[in-house]
Amino acid sequence: MVKKAVRAIVQGTIQGVFFRSFCKQNADFLKLKGHVRNMTNGNVEVFLEGDHTAIERMIQILKKGPEHSQIKNVVVEEKKWTGDSDSFKILRF
Numbered sequence: 001m002v003k004k005a006v007r008a009i010v011q012g013t014i015q016g017v018f019f020r021s022f023c024k025q026n027a028d029f030l031k032l033k034g035h036v037r038n039m040t041n042g043n044v045e046v047f048l049e050g051d052h053t054a055i056e057r058m059i060q061i062l063k064k065g066p067e068h069s070q071i072k073n074v075v076v077e078e079k080k081w082t083g084d085s086d087s088f089k090i091l092r093f
Contacts, residue, residue, distance in 0.1 A: 002052040005034075005079040010044045010062055012072035019044055020090045022066035030054040033085035037092070049085055 010019070023036040023046055032050035039045055046062060048055050065071040 003050070003081050003083075004052040004055050005049045005081045006047075006055055006059070007077050007079050008046040008048070008059060008062055009039075009075045010046060010065075010071060010073075011042075011075070012065070013070040014042075014044050014065065017066055017068040019066060019069055022069075023062070024088055024090055026058060026061050027088035030058055032058060033088055035085070035089045035091045037090070047079070047085075049081060049083065 020036045020038070023044075027034065027036075027048065030050070032048050032054055034047040034049050036044060036046045046058075048058055059074065059076055063071055063074050
């Protein structure tokens with residue numbers, strides 16, 4: 001497994017459409033660790049750690065989004081692998 005960590009900021013109509021639950025369901029399926037949280041500016045932050053291939057797949061899933069979402073942009077930045085996360089969590093602000 002090639003380990004990778006990224007922070008993705010998802011922009012668009014994504015709050016109020018179960019976006020965080022959508023992220024958790026897909027991250028759990030792909031065996032990724034990290035978190036998702038709403039930001040005060042209306043964007044959603046997704047932090048992912050796991051296998052490189054699974055993260056690339058998750059980024060494609062984020063770009064599509066759940067039903068009723070309108071994804072305008074996904075800004076992805078590489079982060080340093082920490083291994084601190086033991087699961088994928090939905091955070092409240």
